[in-house]
Amino acid sequence: KATSEQTLRLAPDAAGISQAADFLRDGRLVAFATETVYGLGADAKNGAAVASIYATKGRPSFNPLIAHVADVAMAQELVEWNHWADVLSAAFWPGPLTLVLPLRAGHGVSPLVTAGLSTLAVRVPAQDAARRLLTAVGGPVAAPSANPSGKISPTTAAHVAAGLEGKIAAILDDGACGVGVESTIVGLAGDAPMLLRPGGLAAEDIEAALGQPLVLRDAADPLTAPGQLLSHYAPNARVRLNATSVASGELLLGFGPMDCDLNLSDTGDLAEAAANLFGHLHALDARALPIAVAAVPETGLGVAINDRLRRAAAPRD
């Protein structure tokens, strides 16, 4: 889109939320804080508005979007509910968990949201301002992360502005995101609950609530994780993982007690590391030097952190 517009900065108060809701109902794009990352929202039932998400992000259109809703009742208007959805929504909503369920007749959601699939990803975010916004809109808001496609996800309004200033109507600024990595996505449309994307809710916690292990997705099957691209979350600088030492001219992103340029968590706390991940990558990337990253354990939230880091380090085309 060649148009340039003034991007308003809105506060998470009644006036800001009502302005943001008006923009969304008018088919315009509004970035808003969630507890995971900032989302780039559009009215999920307005095909032209959803199309402008893809155009503004430069996002491949086969990559479906998450419909954000205010509560379980709003989700149930869109998808066929089931027992697992009851269990997981009761345990973890509002929160960093997205559920993929079969679309329900009469859902009204634009096929651009699902990229033509017969399932829809739904989530109730925990951020208070986001929930008040969704309530004010009164319907589903489609929202990917509010960054140009393939780049580092935004966890502050400043990150959003750096990528999208002048291209969207407004940013609902509610400070830094507390969780810091995207939601965990669980598929509930098949024979057993499937982990489609590791994220801000640890798989171990989901399995404990379900009382059964999550099935792992088949990475070769694009339908179980459409649009999960290998190169993603990528800084401009090159990224090297599991570094045990730094070369000269490299910056070190540390984890645990060590000498480094920025530390994800000097006490080795995975929740703190997730909250710092994208912000630290943005900050190191601004210094335009290659980034070496210390090893992060592959348990709990470490699984999502390592997933994002592997994509940040992946070869790009």
Ligand code: TXA
């Ligand atoms: O925390 C989050 O989930 C953030 C905030 C803004 O809510 N959103 C987010 O959206 O990460 P996005 O667009 O970056 O990632 C959504 C992913 C897609 O890449 C796709 O893999 C998966 O959700 N997805 C969406 N609809 C799906 C469906 N029907 N079946 C399987 N996967 C789906």
Ligand code: MG
């Ligand atoms: Mg994203």
